[in-house]
Amino acid sequence: MIAMQYSFTMPADYDMSIIDRRIRDKGPLLDGFPNLGFKAYLSARKGEFGSRDNLYAPFYLWQKPEGVSDFLCGPAFQTLAGAFGWPQVRTWIVWHAEVSGDIAAARFATRDNLQMEPYAPLDDIRQVDSTEAEADVRAGSALASVCGFEPTTWTRVRFRLWREIPVSGEHVQAYRVGHLSLPRA
Template sequence: MIAMQYSFTLPADYDMSIIDRRIREKGPLLDGFPNLGFKAYLSALKGEFARRDNLYAPFYLWQEPEGASDFLCSPAFQTLTGAFGWPQVKTWIVWQAEISPDIAAARFATRDILPIEPYAPLAEIRRADGVQAAADVVTGSALASVSGFEPTTWTRVRFRLWREIPEIDAHTQAYRVGHLSQARA
């Protein structure tokens, strides 16, 4: 599995109803996309969640790398980049992904990107992140929990989907979920 996210920081005076409309219109087009675990269409408004600007930042969980490649090579991504520019696409190798059957109820998301110290015990970190991801969903506190790492910059990602926004700290990026696309059963 691969987790993927790109972000578009938009001007403070940008009319975010344009993003909301885009999500409503384009969101369902990825429902059932091959190799997609889920795509969370995410946004944050200036002043919301301590944001200083507006943000559009979809997050993907791909079952297979081909799904990410197929999407990035698709006319849909070409249209997106034509409208908003060429983003840096972050990817992480997934250590653990836990998804509740109630994932469609997600209204909020949080994402933390954490550094991995040089020579850190990766197996221990992976195990601890996996236990936490499973516990988040099993206890019902989160509707999805994804943990992974990126070995070029040596960072970890913790991504979660929620019914209600949890308490967050200054290092956590929070978002609203406008639409959630999933693989077809």
């Protein structure tokens, strides 16, 4: 599995209802996209939940690498890049992804990017992060939980989908979920 996110920072005075409308209109187009675990259409408004910026920042969980490739080479991404510019696309190798049967009820998301110390015990970190991801969903506190790492910059990601916005730390970016694209049943 691969996790992926790109983000567009909008001006402070940007009318975020434009992003809301785009999510509402374009979101369903990726419902059932091949090899997609889920796509969370995310936005954040400056000052809300501690966000420093207005953001449009979709997060994806891909079941297979072909899904990433097909999406990035396809017309949906080409249209997006034409509207907002060519973003830096961040990817992470997924250590663990836990998804609740109630994922469609997600209204909020949090993402934490963490730097790893040089020569950190990767297997130990993977085990701890995977256990936490599984526990968050099994306890019912999160509707989905993804953890992974990126070995070029040696960073980790912790991504969660929530019914209600949780209290989060200073390093955590919180978002509203405008739409959730899921695999076809």
